[in-house]
Amino acid sequence: MTKKEIIIQAATELFTEKGYRETTTSDIRKKAKVAQGTLFYHFANKEGILLHIFSSIINSQLEAIKFFPSNEGTGMEALIKYAQFCNDLRREEGSTLVFVLPNFVPSLLYQHEETKKIFLEFFDTSIAQVEYLIKRGIEDGSIREMDPHTTAHFFIATSIGIDRHMTLTIAPTPNLFPTYLNFMKKALAPEAT
Structure with a gap:
């Protein structure tokens, strides 16, 4: 090393x-x-180390999501698999996320151009992947008609919110991921189920 x-x-x-x-x-x-x-x-300082750790996590996850097999199954099936895949990636980071999330201040991104670039590429890639899967689902009938771009942002934002809550809360919290998946399936389904 x-x-x-x-x-x-x-x-x-x-x-x-x-x-x-x-x-x-x-x-x-x-x-x-x-x-x-x-x-x-x-x-230069402790924040520099935190930025490096954050960049490493984001870079690692970015490389992983680029190779997600997005053409398997229906759009809905692929979207659910993608959500599970991303959840598994975050769980692999486990204890590292526990200290990164509460201490990471978005303003740090503006102080470090390379980290900002990596984060934006990760975010754009995530949104594009989810948007593509939603469009596929609309085309194959597994997802109802909706605005894929806005829905992709909602899908990602909700996932991030759940992660932050699960990581930052000190109160006992059940695993919210199954409820999130169930909620998304029902919200995206072609007819109310």
């Missing part, structure tokens, strides 16, 4: 164990067993 990778691994472990705010760059440096100059050579 490179020094940069060691720093990222140490930071990820500390952010997960202690929390992002409670972890100092000194803690990260000590756990990574690197000099202060080495840490600051790779990252």
Whole structure:
């Protein structure tokens, strides 16, 4: 592993164990067993490490969704499979998302052009994929007539909202994903079921 990778691994472990705010760059440096100059050579500050972790998650998920087999089954079946696929990707990140989501401030994107570019590509790709699946469903009759673009945004926004709620709430919360899927199936179905 490179020094940069060691720093990222140490930071990820500390952010997960202690929390992002409670972890100092000194803690990260000590756990990574690197000099202060080495840490600051790779990252200007703790936010830089968080941005790198966020970018890595988004980049990894972007590569995965680009290869989703979107032509299998009906549009509705493919859309439900896509939602499950994305849910599985997010679950794989598990504890990393627990510290990234509450500490990630969208204004950080405007400070780091490369991260902003990756995030926008991920978002645009997700919307385009869902919009395509909705259009397919409308064409094959498995999804009722509606505006695919607006519906794709709603589909993604609802999923993000559920993720944030499930990750950030301290109260016991049931798994909302099955209810989300059921709600979307009923909302998109050609006739009320």
